Amino acid sequence: xxVVVLCGGTGSRLWPxxxxxxxxxxxxxxxxxxxxxxxxxxxxxLNLTNKPILISNKKHGxxxxxxxxxxNLEADIFLEPEGKNTCAAIYLAAKHCSYNExxxxxxxxHFIPNNKIFAEHIFKIQKFLPLDKWITLGIKPTKPxxxxxxxxxxxxxxxxxxxxxxxxxxxxxxxxxEFIQNDSYFWNAGIFIMSASxxxxxxxxxxxxxxxxxxxxxxxxxxxxxxxEYHFPxxxxxxxxxxxxxxxxxxxxxxxxxxPFNSTWSDFGSWDAISEIYKDNPLDDNxxxxxxxxxxxxxxxxxxxxxxxxxxxxxxSDNATLICKKNQSEKVKxxxxxxxxxxxxxxxxxxxxxxxxxxxxxxxNDKYCKVKRLTVSSKKRLSLQYHNFRSEHWLVVNGTANVHxxxxxxxxxxxxxxxxxxxxxxxxxxxxxxxxIIIETQLGSYFGEDDIIRLDDPYGR
Numbered sequence: 001x002x003v004v005v006l007c008g009g010t011g012s013r014l015w016p017x018x019x020x021x022x023x024x025x026x027x028x029x030x031x032x033x034x035x036x037x038x039x040x041x042x043x044x045x046l047n048l049t050n051k052p053i054l055i056s057n058k059k060h061g062x063x064x065x066x067x068x069x070x071x072n073l074e075a076d077i078f079l080e081p082e083g084k085n086t087c088a089a090i091y092l093a094a095k096h097c098s099y100n101e102x103x104x105x106x107x108x109x110h111f112i113p114n115n116k117i118f119a120e121h122i123f124k125i126q127k128f129l130p131l132d133k134w135i136t137l138g139i140k141p142t143k144p145x146x147x148x149x150x151x152x153x154x155x156x157x158x159x160x161x162x163x164x165x166x167x168x169x170x171x172x173x174x175x176x177x178e179f180i181q182n183d184s185y186f187w188n189a190g191i192f193i194m195s196a197s198x199x200x201x202x203x204x205x206x207x208x209x210x211x212x213x214x215x216x217x218x219x220x221x222x223x224x225x226x227x228x229e230y231h232f233p234x235x236x237x238x239x240x241x242x243x244x245x246x247x248x249x250x251x252x253x254x255x256x257x258x259x260p261f262n263s264t265w266s267d268f269g270s271w272d273a274i275s276e277i278y279k280d281n282p283l284d285d286n287x288x289x290x291x292x293x294x295x296x297x298x299x300x301x302x303x304x305x306x307x308x309x310x311x312x313x314x315x316x317s318d319n320a321t322l323i324c325k326k327n328q329s330e331k332v333k334x335x336x337x338x339x340x341x342x343x344x345x346x347x348x349x350x351x352x353x354x355x356x357x358x359x360x361x362x363x364x365n366d367k368y369c370k371v372k373r374l375t376v377s378s379k380k381r382l383s384l385q386y387h388n389f390r391s392e393h394w395l396v397v398n399g400t401a402n403v404h405x406x407x408x409x410x411x412x413x414x415x416x417x418x419x420x421x422x423x424x425x426x427x428x429x430x431x432x433x434x435x436x437i438i439i440e441t442q443l444g445s446y447f448g449e450d451d452i453i454r455l456d457d458p459y460g461r
Contacts (some may be wrong), residue, residue, distance in 0.1 A: 001102040001126060001193075003043050004093040007036060007056040007064055008083050011109065012336045013270050013329070016320035017298075020348040024268065025109040026063045035109045035268060036067045044071065045115035046104075046122060051075050051228075053096060054108075055089045057082070061229065062356035062459060074228065081234040087207055087248040088240045090192075091214045094199035096230075102129065103199060105192040105245075111266040111277065118263065125193055125259050128160065134202065134253065135161065135193040137261040138186030144176035147269055147330055149188040149246065153258045161257040167250050186258060188246070189265060202255070207248040213240040224460050231460075271296070271313045271322070271329040294326070319351045356459040357382055358435070370447040373397075374428075376436040381429035383457035390444030390451065392420040394428065399436035402429040425455060 011024030018024035025035045043052050051074055056064045058079040068075055078092060090105055097103060104122060112118050125135055138151050149169055153162035167188065171179065179185035194202075204211040217236045224231055250256060266273050275296035287297045288305040297304050299316040306312070313329055315322040322332065339347035352361040357380040364371040370390075376382070376399075384404070394403070395417040403410040403418055405426045410418060420426050422444070430436035454461065 001046075001048055001104055001122075002050040002097055003046065003048065003052040004090065004103055004105045005036075005039055005043065005052060005054045005108050006086060006089055006105065007054055007060065007108040008080070008085075008089065009107075009109065013332050014268070014274075015332055015336050015347065016317040016322055017315060019350060021350060021353050023060070023109075025107075026060065026067075026354075029274075034067065035111065036064070037070065038111070039106070039108045040067055040071050040073060042106075042112060042115050042118055044073065045119045047119075050101070053078060053093045055080065055093060058231070059461075063354065065229075077229045079229060079231050081232060081237045083242070084237070084240045085242045086190075086245040087203060087210050087243045088214055090199055090245055091203045091211060092218060092232075094196040094203075095214065095218045097196040099195075099197045101196045102126065103192075103194055103196055105194075107190055107267070109268055110189070110191075111264075111268050113264050121259070121261055121263070122193070124160070129193060129195075132198055133194065133255045133257055134198060134250070135257050135259050136164065136250070137189040137191040138162075138258040139189050139261055139265050141176075141180045141185065141187050144173060144180045145187070146170055146173055146176055147273070148267070150176075150179055151186045151188050151258055152184055153186065155184060161259055164250075164256040164258050167246055186260065189261060190246075190267065191261075192245070198255070202249050202253050206252045207241075207243060210241050210243065210248060229460075271315060271324070271332070272327060275313060275326065296326070317350075320346050356380070356461075360440075363439075365447070368443065368445075370442040372440045372442070374436075374438040374440050376401075376428060376430040376438070378430060378433050378435065381458065382427045383452075383454040383459070383461070384425060384427045385452050385454050386423050386425050387444070387451050388423065388453070389446035390442045391422045393441040393443070394418050394420065395439040395441075397437040397439055399430060399434050400432050401436055401438060402431055403427075404429070 007025060009023060010020045011018035014024045017027060028034050030038060053076045054064050055078040058081055061077060061079045064077055094103060129135060147170065149167065150171060151164055152166040152168060154165055155162050217232045217240065220233045220236060222231050223229060266277060268274055286299060286303045289295060290307045292306040292309050294310050295306060295312045295314065297314040302316055304314060304316060311326045313324050313326055336347055352359055358375045358377040361373045363373055396412045396414050398414060401412040403412060405420060406424050412418060428438065
């Protein structure tokens, strides 16, 4: 068996914490661990010999690599130029594997607290996995939720597997209430097991255009930097239709069985789902509540105080705050859509951004001036680059900066600064063990990240 971990998606329903620049699967929300970290721990609990495959958007590849390095886990990393949903990702993973290899497909953003029980269930399935079928994990509903897709099955007392009759998109509240009363309905966990050959055969049959485009892309796959990072040509990849595996295959294929997964599970798809996990274990100590109850409050920095309010979700994150009634957090998507319509950067970006070399934080963003705090990690450097619309001024606050400007090298200590003229070729490197911190002042007419013209890049961007 080989595990395939799907690391894509923006997690927009967890805005403002999750954004396009840092989706929910990479956010350290569990005592410093992210959902991806917990997923890697789940992979390790299976103790498999085959290297897992992790599939991610190219711009988040360094976050995947960082998580793998934390656990000293070697994996094949597929870096997609753009998101094309789960059908294409599964097909490309299956193409990479041996024909009869069993694949365990699972998302990187699910919460399954007991890895031992999860592994026991997977090995039970493996024993009676039919070669020509897909197995999907189903969760017995605990409430009439509109947040999940449902699967209707033909239950059999003799078999541990149930025949799948129908996949149902997220239902109305009334339909969800009907489903929870019927033993034939399960939540769709989005976790699948099948042979590589079954995956290829089913997708070719039901989503032939996706299969054809993926075949073209796979024939041009190339490896850079190290033998475990796989890249695809953007010009071909963009032609792949974007469809979920449920919509493209599962709703049409007849060779699908469901395995009832009787254990704690959550897809962490909404703030209501997270509040359920943490209802007896508040996330923050800087919360004060007076005559208030049944509230879920999360704040990274600021102290939050409530007086006489109940049943609220309050998420204070960086440069945006969400306040909503419990059981209504699914409507966050309407907030996100409105922000997108208004072209607000707050919907996609934090005031900070994690980079392969460290991070930057935006301190000021004005019409003619932008100020950032750059934190360059030990033994890292930025790309050799230039800008067409801005000059920069660097002031070293902590550490030692090795600065390269137009073939000249400079060493700057704390309190020293240097100017980077418009269109100068430059980079900064941190050769020390401690973090290098620089205050960068940008002056010009345009400060977008697309005005970074890279001449070389250690991170393959």
